[in-house]
Amino acid sequence: MKIIMLIMMMLLSASAWAEALPIPLKQGLDRLASLSGFSCKFEQIIFYDDGTKQVYRGLLAVAKPGRFRWQYVSPCEQLYISNGDGIWLYEPDLMQAQRLENISAVDPIAMRLLEGRVKPEEVHVLDEVGGVYHVSLGDGDQAAQLWLALDKQNMPMWFESRDSLDNRNRMRLLSIDVHVPDKQQFEFKVPKGVDVIDANGNVIDSNNDGE
Numbered sequence: 001m002k003i004i005m006l007i008m009m010m011l012l013s014a015s016a017w018a019e020a021l022p023i024p025l026k027q028g029l030d031r032l033a034s035l036s037g038f039s040c041k042f043e044q045i046i047f048y049d050d051g052t053k054q055v056y057r058g059l060l061a062v063a064k065p066g067r068f069r070w071q072y073v074s075p076c077e078q079l080y081i082s083n084g085d086g087i088w089l090y091e092p093d094l095m096q097a098q099r100l101e102n103i104s105a106v107d108p109i110a111m112r113l114l115e116g117r118v119k120p121e122e123v124h125v126l127d128e129v130g131g132v133y134h135v136s137l138g139d140g141d142q143a144a145q146l147w148l149a150l151d152k153q154n155m156p157m158w159f160e161s162r163d164s165l166d167n168r169n170r171m172r173l174l175s176i177d178v179h180v181p182d183k184q185q186f187e188f189k190v191p192k193g194v195d196v197i198d199a200n201g202n203v204i205d206s207n208n209d210g211e
Contacts, residue, residue, distance in 0.1 A: 021120055025133050028154040029123065032116035037063030037180040040173045047168040060173070061181040062114050069185050083186040095194050097207075109137065109144050109161060110171060 021029075039061040046054045058072040066084035071077075079090040080100075087100040112118050118137060126145070127134040133148045147160040155178075160170040190196060196205040 021123060021125060022128065022133070024131075024150055024154055025123070025125070025135075025148070026120050028148075028150045028156065029116075029118055029120055031154050032113065032118075032156075035064075035116060035178055037061070037067075038176055038178045039181045040176040042174060043172040045168075045170045045172070047170070049166045060114075061185050063181050063183065063186065064115060066115070067183065067186040068111065068115075069181070079188075081186060081188045083183075083188070088188045090188065090190075090194070096197050097188075097190050097194050098197050098199070101199075109146060110159065112137075113146070113148075113156065113159065 039059070042058055042060050044056040044058075046056075048054075055075075056072050057074045058070070060071070061069040066082060068080070068082055070080040072079070077092045079088075079092075081088050081090070088097055089100055090097045122138055124136045125133055126136055131149060133150075135146055135148060137144050137146060145162070147162075149157045149159070151157040155176055156173055158170055158172040160168055162168050190205075190207045192207060194207050195203045196207060198204050
């Protein structure tokens, strides 16, 4: 009986060890969870399976709870913004704004990570090569895979997701400032002359006087 108990304890210990996160990765998740907000520049690169790529650059600001400003400045301007109550998509070149139903139009995996809402127990390390962690977030059908690299302060240096065609979407965070952004950054007022459209692109309000 003692031998059986010893074997069971060894198996349980091995299982717990296998699920334990590497210290830098856990520290990185804890750091994001501890921050009230931050801002940075970003570079987003989409690598397509045919060898081509597309590069986007912009500014990102995040503040808890649920506030973010995800602003693309090149090659074209586009803004996703939320004050914690709904999300706006604003496209200056098209003179259009749309109120979105949920965060899926932005990037739910990225926003969960950046807002510090990914808990260590949700993360399963699949592989680690040269400081790049290949992880699975969540379980079952809801699980999502992510590749994550950390800087010396255990903040995300870049993270990458991949689709079923093996296209890679990598987000690099640059010049991170861990001070909480001014809350006014997360407010959006529809500019004068900008049309408000629905999900099908139909104009529901011609904002000639500003909102």
